[in-house]
Structure formats: structure tokens, C-alpha cells
Amino acid sequence: QVQLVESGGGLVQAGxxxxxxxxxxxxxxxxxxxxxxxxxxxHQREPVATIVGSGRSTVADSVKGRFxxxxxxxxxxxxxxxxxxxxxxxxxYYCNLNPGPFHVQFWGQGTQVTVSS
Numbered sequence: 001q002v003q004l005v006e007s008g009g010g011l012v013q014a015g016x017x018x019x020x021x022x023x024x025x026x027x028x029x030x031x032x033x034x035x036x037x038x039x040x041x042x043h044q045r046e047p048v049a050t051i052v053g054s055g056r057s058t059v060a061d062s063v064k065g066r067f068x069x070x071x072x073x074x075x076x077x078x079x080x081x082x083x084x085x086x087x088x089x090x091x092x093y094y095c096n097l098n099p100g101p102f103h104v105q106f107w108g109q110g111t112q113v114t115v116s117s
Contacts, residue, residue: 004109006095007111009113011115012113014115014116020095024076024077030053034050035050036069036078038113039092039094040091053071063082068081080093
């Protein structure tokens with residue numbers, strides 16, 4: 001059974017940094033798409049960044065240059081380094097494991113990030 005456990009959220013002032021971690025169990029993260037999504041109150045869940053294995057990554061335009069996604073296959077963990085945080089980054093951040101088309105995706109329970117102005 002796949003489980004994703006996020007940590008690292010919290011309250012930070014604008015301009016500050018946080019690093020989110022997502023530990024996966026029940027499946028290796030090698031060669032599959034791992035991602036971070038976020039959902040702010042009253043908004044739909046949106047993609048923030050994705051990575052395949054410890055290689056190819058993408059980030060949303062809204063966080064480009066500020067957020068970095070990385071993975072440690074030995075620890076089966078994905079990270080989201082968030083720098084120069086803005087109040088509009090306030091949301092619940094979710095880790096996602098996507099095995100590919102026609103397969104079930106898995107989600108973590110979410111971790112709250114709050115950025116004060």
C-alpha cells in the first residue's frame with residue numbers, strides 16, 4: 001500500500017523560506033512522476049512542481065525562480081525548497097505520486113503553508 005507523508009509546512013514571513021518533504025512508502029519513486037500541488041481556500045488544487053526520478057523537473061510559472069523540486073531515491077523522498085515566499089503562496093501543499101496513465105494516483109494528507117505579509 002502506497003503512503004505519502006508530508007512535513008515541513010508552517011508559518012513564515014514574506015521573503016522567508018521553507019522546505020517541504022514527502023516520504024513515500026510502499027513503492028519506489030524511481031522512474032515515476034512525483035509532484036507537489038497546492039490548494040488555497042476557495043481555489044482549485046493546482047500543480048506546483050513535478051519531477052521524474054531524480055532527473056527531469058518542471059515548475060509552475062508562478063513559482064519559477066523561487067521554488068525547487070528535488071528527489072533522493074535512496075531515501076524515497078521528494079523535497080520542495082521554497083524561497084522568497086509570498087502571501088499568495090499560502091495554501092495546503094500536497095505530495096502526489098503518479099505511476100502513469102491508467103494507474104491510480106496517490107496523495108499525501110497535505111501540509112499547511114502560511115505566509116504572512
